[in-house]
Amino acid sequence: MIRENTITTQGFRTHFVQTDKYKTSTLVWKMKAPLSKETVTLRALLPYVLQSGTKTHPSMKTLRTYLDELYGAMLNVDLTKKGEFHIITIRLDVANEKFLKDASPLLNKAIQLLSEIILHPALENGRFVSQIVEQEKRALKQRIQSAYDDKMRYANLRLVEEMCKNEPYALPSHGQLEDVEAITPDTLFTYYKKALQEDEVDLYIIGDIEETSALEAVQQHLQLPGQLPRTAEKPHVEPKKVANVHEVVEKQDIKQGKLNIGYRTQITYDDDDYYALQVFNGIFGGFSHSKLFINVREKASLAYYAASRLESHKGLLMVMSGIEPANYEKAMQIIHEQMNAMKQGEFSDNEIEQTKAVIRNQLLETLDTPRGMVEVLYHNVVSERKRPIDEWLSGTEKVQREDIVRVANQIELDTIYFLTGMEGEK
Amino acid sequence: MEKIVYEQLQEQLYYEKMPNGLDVYILPKKSFNKTYATFTTKYGSVDNQFVPLGTTEMKRVPDGIAHFLEHKLFEKEDGDVFQQFSKQGASANAFTSFTRTAYLFSSTANVEKNLETLMDFVQTPYFSEQTVEKEKGIIGQEIRMYDDNPDWRVYFGLIESMYQQHPVKIDIAGTVESIADITKDLLYECYGTFYHPSNMLLFIAGPVDEKAMMEQIRRNQAKKSFPKASEIQRFHYQEPEEVAKEKHVLPMHVQTSKCLVGIKAKAVKQKGKEKLKHELAMNVLLDYLFGKSSQHYERLYQQGLIDETFAYDYTEEEQFGFAVIGGDTNDPEKLATEIKQVILTFQDSPLAQEDLERVKKKKIGAFLRSLNSPEYIANQFTRYAFHEMSLFEVVPVLESLTIHDIMKVANECFHQKQLAVCQVVPKE
Known part of the structure; x- marks a missing residue:
């Protein structure tokens, strides 16, 4: 039905799915760690800072201009909870050049760009650029607040918060307002390094792709510390017995x-x-x-x-x-x-x-x-x-x-x- | 059955007009699991004045009736059509827009049966006083749900500010008061006028055999009889160029303000390729001005005036067209001023060829991405076809756009009197 080919690459797993359904190729990068109060807001901020600039494309404008040139490659990030895990997702979707008049290969460029975003962010003095961090802190605060304005979403968030009090699951995936301000370019950069060391990472590559050459590009550009994929430990949570409604x-x-x-x-x-x-x-x-x-x-x-x-x-x-x-x-x-x-x-x-x-x-x-x-x-x-x-x-x-x-x-x-x-x- | 091949996109489309006037399109998508079908009538919330079939007088019907009809068509004497679809493993739905009502299903099994169910339920109305009354409670809650949704309120608030006469300014679902006046007889009258096959289009995309499917549709349609088609007479509203109101502020129970700026286009009467060109030129222009790689986006983001909710969109139909720009903001006043400024000073600094080419590239890639979705193809193809345009012409028309085309739409629309602002702000 779908043929998933999983290969261990340096420090993570790469999963290929070959299909001719789509007119684009999709890269999905997932980083998984236990959900915890100490890291939830740092993680909620991190991918937004990463997508704001890289070493080669140091600002949002230059990075976005490059995406346009790759025929409107689409880059987006999000955060989700799966049980007591907190997952960072970075997606990059790029046109398959066989449907374009100009047929220069785009997938390898996309893999290279993804590695830039993840491994070579824009830096100043060996840490994240403070202007970017401040900007994204403001955007994060607004994102957290906006959950309050969408009443269907708000009611759902509040239910989980009330129901799972004292369990990590009560934490919202987009972080906590009161923890945003204290984050600095330093603390975020330190956490970023730690996440690259410790998170369990999976990369999915989907589309009408040449697996061998894509794998080569992955091996060449994307290397995490350590050889084997890591495993994020599942937090132990006692099953809750309901005493009173x-x-x-x-x-x-x-x-x-x-x-x-x-x-x-x-x-x-x-x-x-x-x-x-x-x-x-x-x-x-x-x-x-x-x-x-x-x-x-x-x-x-x-x-x-x-x-x-x-x-x-x-x-x-x-x-x-x-x-x-x-x-x-x-x-x-x-x-x-x-x-x-x-x-x-x-x-x-x-x-x-x-x-x-x-x-x-x-x-x-x-x-x-x-x-x-x-x-x-x-x-x-x-x-x-x-x-x-x-x-x-x-x-x-x-x-x-x-x-x-x-x-x-x-x-x-x-x-x-x-x-x-x-x-x-x- | 006509076969249309789009070589660059590697798509093949099959078309046939049925003897009763129904347009049928089939797009085989062999590697997909699901088949997605839409059955759409060119009838939406703006069609609130028309000459009912078999009469001679213009008639005004209650606001929200097209949407109400959409809900009620699912109910039959022997029960709910949703049940039928789910027994056949399909998921069904429908939506009403300003100018269209679409019924749809998607399924990975029993496609033939599901297609039969789709055609039959849409073409066999059953309305009773009792079920019409019951629906008023359900739709009343749908309206309330939107009342509490600040994104919806600011969007409709903006359209209301832009239009003086045209019913595009009226909420698609109507109001609790307006739907109170809906009766079963009114529903039959609207149905009879707008659900004639010659006013409808059936689109199917999926792993199907086009020949067998077209034959099935022919047989199904041949079983049914319809009165002779006559040209539908819809009321033509005279809409001035100026917006109704420059600014509208809605206090709501929110923490973050919202600000949208609207650009009211002059009524666009073109059809076919000309229209497609016009629409795409406006989209390219908005992308150039407000896209994430634009200087304005960067500046507004750095000033802390916008966040990732910032977006823009252009809607163009036969009698109206408008652009919407904006999102969440900490300073709705400043953002409104900035956006207006960008629009009104655009013509002072010329658009460079290189920027145009970049935006075109981006649009072409985005278009390919949307073709990953059978839903997008079916819905957009239908919309385009109702304006005598073809969805699959988008890439060549995008490629052909010149700076002159872009400047033309800017000249047409970028004027103070065509701008309106709507804001949602926290209630004291």
Whole structure:
């Protein structure tokens, strides 16, 4: 289905996926480290500083001009959490010259540029350029604040913060506002060196590529300290037992209430029951044929969106819905009823089959985008459990009704978070 | 069935016009897993005054009805079409824009069945008083969701500031009050007028056999009967060149301000290649002025006035065209002044050939990247086709752009009276 060829290069792993689907070639660089309060904000800043200038292209303008000349190569960075890991991603996507009139090879130039961005940043006095660092600190603060302005995102962040208090997972992937100011070009540079030494690193190269020559370019330009790929250690977190349901109500001057509910499933990507959990989520709230959509939206007309999703590496199930503040009790009651129905096995064989078909479709569709392909393959790096695509498909197919019910009965309600209007009754 | 080959892009497109007037395009994409299909009508939120099919009088319908219709078309006497699609392993969706309503599915199995479901549900309306009432609650919450979204508010606030008459200034979903007036009879009237096959386009991209698929579509369409097509009469709004309001400020519950500057283009009446050229020239110009490699971007970023949310975009349809520039900022006043300054002083310093070539290169690469996505191809191809342009002509037209073409759009649009500002600021 996809042929992933993984090769150990100096200090990291390079994964090639050869495909003629795309008109561009994609490079994705991933750096993984344990999520921790001490490093989360440094890591959130680091890739933004790296993409602001290199030794050869020392400013954003010169670097971006060079990207334009490489036929609009696209460079972007982001931060994500996968369970208790914090992951820095740097992507560089470049046109495949066979679709251009001017056919000079672009992939090797892109690999060279990626190595510049990662290994040869713009420096002054042996550390990051202070003007760049200050500029990116300001942008980071604005990025953190803007999460507050997008209320759907804010409600989700707040739920995780409340639910996972005292666990690293409560930390937001884009860092903490109060820790930004203290960062200096020195401290960030020291951390950068450390991350290059210690992070677990994977490079994905996807497209209609010449593997041999691409590998040569990687070996020539990208070398990390140490020969073998490192492994980032997984922080140990005691599984949380829910004693009491935690309820939080927050008021803001908004028109629609955002109801976000978190459950503990105690099942992650590592577990045998992972596929059953996926099917559970599909029947419960993952799709537009699911119980939440049908009952909260279609039957009761309470919401435009009512859905659930999984945090696969953390074992959380999250429900989200936007409702009229006065309809809080009604919506909660319907959501509880749907969860109880799942626990009682009140779903048809038809719903099981339908859900399996949609999950299968979703996975296959994800593999049609370079980005999606990398995300699917990267699960196998984050988790100790390796799941080839074929197994993923057959594993879902094998899920039985009993498995879904068993999984449902393991799920515990942990936290209810409601962001509501000033006038709202609750 | 006509075959069109695009050699440089290595794409082959198949086209046929059905006897009932429906335009069908198939783009085989053999190495993809999924097939993506869109069934689109040239009917959107701006079509709020028209002569309903079989009548002679211009009629004004409630704001938000095109979008409401889109929601309701999924519901049938025997249940919800979403259920049908998911039983067949597909994911389905729809969207309404200013000028189009599109229904779509993507699937990696049962493509034939899913295509049948798509054509049949769009061409078999079923509206009842009861389901229309129920939908008002759901769409009411959709409107509320957007009400709380500062990005949406600042965008629509800007369009509202730019337009005096044209209904592009009205939110696509309408308001809670306007949708209250929607009835099943009004829905049937809009449906009958705008969902005639001769006003629609079906586009399919994926690992399909074009011959078998075209035959399936022919058979499906031949089973259905439609009244004879007549030219749809839409109201033509007289829109002045000047913006309605120079500045609009919206206090909201946010921590970071937002500032957008809009450029109102003169109504662009061209079609085909001329239009494509006009649109691409404006896009190249915006990229030159505000792209990440521009001197202005660097300056504004260093001054701390913008961050990575800074963006720009140009929208051009038959009766209106506008550019939007801006993003999050700590100083919405200063940013508005700076952006306006860049626009109004552009013609003082000439555009260099070398800069033009660089931006063109960038645009060509970005276009290739967007062709990685069947969604992009289907949606954009349809939009272009409705204006008698071809998506696959973008590269040659980009290559042909001259400094003169760029200066022409600047002369047309870069005037004080065509600029408007909208800001979202933290509420006291």
